[in-house]
Amino acid sequence: MKTVLITGANKSIGFETARQLLQQGYYVYLGCRDMQKGQQAVSQLQSAGLNQVEPIEIDVDDLDSIKAAREVLGQKTNVLDVLINNAGIIGSMQQTPLDTDISVFKQVFETNFFGVINVTQAFIDLLRLSPEPRIVNVTSGLGSLTLHSDPSWKYYQVKAACYVSSKAALNAYTIVLAYDLRDTAFKVNAVDPGYTATDFNNHTGPGTVPDAAARVVKAAVLGPDGLTGQFFSDDNAPETGISPW
Template identity: 40%
Template structure:
């Protein structure tokens, strides 16, 4: 199937990596739904991309709201009848820097998991029937190298001292979910992988980082567009396979 025939949806896409992922998919010819929890912001971002001649449309989707997820799935089914690509990009970071892992509040843990894990699982469950209607569905779960348990246990690792526990563990759980879903989808035409975008300059980290959002979106876009012989159930940054 040509990219121009594909339908994609990117969550958390009104800004940052998500918005750039929408832009790059649309530049590749994919008809891309820009999803955001705030409909007005989603429409504003979509109009800016449409002004560049890109095939983008807006949709309201709050991954922490079951009713919003269900409504979005119904809307995609009504508009398009299927979904070829789902990029689970929405995420939050609420940990208080400087606090030890045992000192982060339980509310921080719950809110983080509601969006980063439970929202991602719920969104995938809602859209999986539409992905199963596609000739070759693709699911990309945006994780982080900070979810790598192996690297957190390695004193020589560059992330060894980056202990943002609620965020990190939520991303470890996303990686584990990806492995479980990949097992379920083995032998099907749907591929699911998880990615680390890089240390990207975004609002989430106050503009700190080593690369821009365009570079940060590259891995999501690459995995969204893999052929039938592409990977299944992997953890990637660009072409590099990361340790779980």
Template identity: 45%
Template sequence: MITGANKGIGLETAKQMAELGYYVYIGSRDKQKGMKAVELLKKTGSNNVECIEIDITVIESVKRARMELDSKLEALDILINNAGISGDQPQKFSTGNVEILRKIFNTNFFGPVQTTYEMLPLLEKSKNPVIINVSSEVGSLAIHASAGKDPNLEVWGAYGSSKTALNAFTVMLNNELEDTPFRINSVTPGYTATDLNDHQGTKTVEEGARPIVKVATESDGFTTGKFYGEQGNVPW
């Protein structure tokens, strides 16, 4: 199950997972856009895909998505919390707008948290359950602390802090479930050209999805409760 999978990195992640043989549920807030994504993947030869309507900011929608999955499968092996927004500007904490911050956190933090809560019973039925929280380097406190005053980082203060919170969720949930088979990690795709950044990123969606798929599907070399990127461990 991949949230926000009707376009961008989410769609490419779905494509790569399907090509590996996984049956992929494409989570989409807009059912029609989700169906178009399914049709697109089927045209490329991936028939093992299906759309699930889910708005991660609306708990009733998340519950409906969970009930739909309950009716379709016995266990969920992998949940990829990919859906997110960059948010409006300004995002500097000295001049920003608290309502912008609330909206970003509602999607980028509370959305993945409540989606995970709902999907946990299905994941627990899997022999090797995996949760991937799609994060970003701008959520790294270590990178911010070492960068000092960096206008390129400051402008994404609200977005970055929402990813910091998501990383905290990764660590704390992992600690709670340390005596279980769960593997729970944050993964950054890197600066990828998508709608999120008006396609200004330097990586393609194929490149951006690659570390997500790798950490989600390969246990060798990847432990649990970590923050990974294309080059391996990313500092918290």
């Protein structure tokens, strides 16, 4: 049975991603900052007959928490097949490049960028033991520099400085990580789940959580012939599914 760790998985897209992977036969380690909420999420899944799941306490903003989670997971399994870096924040809604305090930039980057790096580095040893390791970095279509430079793009006016910058940085990390692992069995990709109605955006997005999670799952279960080092986005590129960076 393949194993997967999903950060920020006790609600929304992360939770639905866990559900869909459980339905495909994966054993899910449901990453959460609050173990009580994590256990509640696990109980909800188990009540639906999805039993191969347990919570793992992990705060991606806290390196000690990440290291502790690695120790706990290492006691439960010798190998990790999939890492889904899903945890993320948007920060305050007013994010202009000249007026936003640097502390807001740092807060958003701590979760969306540095957190991903710390988690990936902490669990890479378990991933290397998988015959088909997969890393999925949940990004945003707003991380595309190419599209942000195109006045005809439908989201051109959405220039949330902290969030956009953090996701562009995450995309860049995905590229260099995939390159570093290019001669291995790893598949490393960034996935845009789309503008989805969640607590993240006060449920203003037109997309559904199941559809968003399905996009993440698709990258998590890629076969040996699957692509690596890509920016998957059905929203930005409905014909090809691959967004410009």
